[in-house]
Amino acid sequence: MASIVQTELTLPAAMRMQQLVQDYVRGLTRLAGLPEDQRESLSLAFWEACRNAVEHAFDAENPGTLKLSGTLTPTTLVLSLGDQGLPFYQMQGVRDATPDPASPAPVCRGMASVSSCFDEVHWSYHGVEGNELRLTKNLTGVCGPPPPEAEAAGDRLEPAEPAAPETYTVRLLRPGEGLRVAQLIYRVYGYTYPHKDFYYPDRLDHDLATGRLVGVVAVAGDGEFAAHLGMTRWDLGPLGSVGAFMVAPAHRGRGLTKLLGQRLQAEIQTLGLVGLFGEAVTIHTISQQIAVGLGYRVTGLKLSDLELHFNRLPRRDGPSSSWEREADPGLQRQTLVFIFHYLAPPAPKTLFPPPRHREMLTKIYGNLEVETKFLDPTLPTGPGEIKIHFDQVSGVGTIQVNRIGSDTRPKIIQARRDLCDLAGAQVVGLCLPLGQGGAPHLCEAAEADGFFFSGVLPQFAPDGDFLRLQYLNIGLEPESIHLYSPFAKELLTYILREKERVGP
Incomplete structure (x- = not known):
């Protein structure tokens, strides 16, 4: 075949x-x-x-x-x-x-x-x-670690003894090594990691061979995979997503984060990408801290966008932070911090911001170090173009407006209602192209329907950046959102205020 x-x-x-x-x-x-x-x-x-x-x-x-x-x-x-x-x-x-x-x-x-x-x-x-x-x-099954049933029956993960001090070989992950990454992720997360493809060696090997995954590993002296950091490019386009960072418990505290980040960054520079993005969880701030250290900037927050199963893994020294002590195991909807990193200085952008959000957008682009020119809104003409997507597993719907037309407003309002009422979406994201003059008018109409400001998705629109709005069809617990950077905290305060303003 x-x-x-x-x-x-x-x-x-x-x-x-x-x-x-x-x-x-x-x-x-x-x-x-x-x-x-x-x-x-x-x-x-x-x-x-x-x-x-x-x-x-x-x-x-x-x-x-x-x-x-x-x-x-x-x-x-x-x-x-x-x-x-x-x-x-x-x-x-x-x-x-x-x-x-x-x-x-x-x-x-x-x-x-x-x-x-x-x-x-x-x-x-x-x-x-x-x-x-x-x-x-x-088409493929999970790797060698025991199934969840065995763990539930008493075959629990044992706390790891710290490994002896040693040097590590940091290199690219190769096709055929998917099983070893799957075994590493099991040692770190058990079966709780949300991106399930990492438990399937054949899928990892296929993604490595096709270029959809670029991975870097730290290899201990005995050949053990001590840590991994990867970048995915599902559509092989100009953007990549960095994530899947994991360090085996026995090898923590050895500075592997920096070593892996430097090696992956060097490989990324050879690919000619425009930028990197990520979505950091907010059940803790560890991944946010790592991202900020690598040059990422916060551009938005996706409230309750991910359903995550948190499981407290055993540690010989007990929980290392307050979030480990306070987080309740089990399924939880998580807010994500959207982060972005330009790999080269971007060209100035001409945008049509909604007047109400002009000040916050100025701060977001200032944080990105992007020069902007803001123009006044214009009325849309002609037919629009939208794409609507619903992920049945996560319960998240997305309305993406690629071209704003005179017929776009009623379409997005109807799409939101039917995504929630018929498809059962718990969260709906609305993406409006900031490079088109009708964006402010469409934003105002969407807010009248209950959408609220969520941030910016740089380079995601066919003609530039998306303004992201959000609609929640479920409750929200703001106290469960843990943020690292002062700007992320300021942005959350603004988003919650906007959510309250537009009403239920």
Whole structure:
């Protein structure tokens, strides 16, 4: 089998296409080497998605077509369903009832159960290009560490004895070493690390081979991986995200943070990237401190944007900080600090800031050391372009405005309501292009609907930077947000004040 297999199939949006759809999926799952029971379950689950589109996205006078695509890699099978019918977030059938658990059929039934057959479920709306449902099935199992059940039964992680003083070899991570990184992350986090791909060696090796992951490791004298720091480029674009920093308990306090950061920075300089970004958790300030030390600047806060399972790992010397003593183990929604670092001095930016937020935006760009020219708003004309995405696993929806048009305002208001009411989004982010004159008017309209200021996403818009607003469909506990830099604290105060101003 080739390293990557890509296929496409276009069919009429009709119920009579069921057999063709299922045969298409069965063929791909057979090629992926999945067992027969999974092949059948996945084919039926994918047909449920197609059936939902046939029934709710089209009418008899405009039957339309379904575009099926499959991408098979050594680590994943991704099935995509595209249509140009009614936007997915307006389809009343998207929340079909959960199937009867007593049903003897071991298959997925109803859109609410598709996620039980696939590992990742992502809805996207691409404007005039239509809807896309992307379903991912992972093909590889976890690495050598014991499963969570064994840990729950008493096979607990033992506190580590400090390693003897030694020197370390700091080098790039190589394809084929994914298992050793997975074992390191287990020693550091158990099974609580939120980015689950790091527990799957084959996925790590694939990302290393394709350039989506650049990793640096500190290797002890006996060959043990003592620490890791990585950078991901999922779309191989001009931005990278640094993270996955971990140090084995026995090797802490040896200055490995600085050594890894320097080596990774040297490698990044060879890639010609524009900048690096990250999202630091706020259950503690350790990652924020490291980021500030590496030159990152705070540009925004994403309130309650991540569901994180915190588990207090054993330490011989007990909790090392107040957050370890006070944090309650278990699932928690976490606020993230958005940080950005330009790799070269950026060119001056011409922006259209909302008048209400001009002062705070001046501070954010001043903190980034970016020269700006602020212009007065203009009225949008012509059709707009928006993309809407919903991550069913995290419960986070995103409305991304690429072009502001005269029709954009009602679309984002309707999208927010349907993401919350139909899809069940707990958090909705709204991204407005600051380089377009209609941004201030659209910001004001969104705030009237309950969105509030959240910060700036530099270089994320097709034409520059996004102003990010946020809508919460859940509660918030500000006292659980721990921040390191004075500017981050000032920004949080401003955001909370804006949240209160726009109301529930």
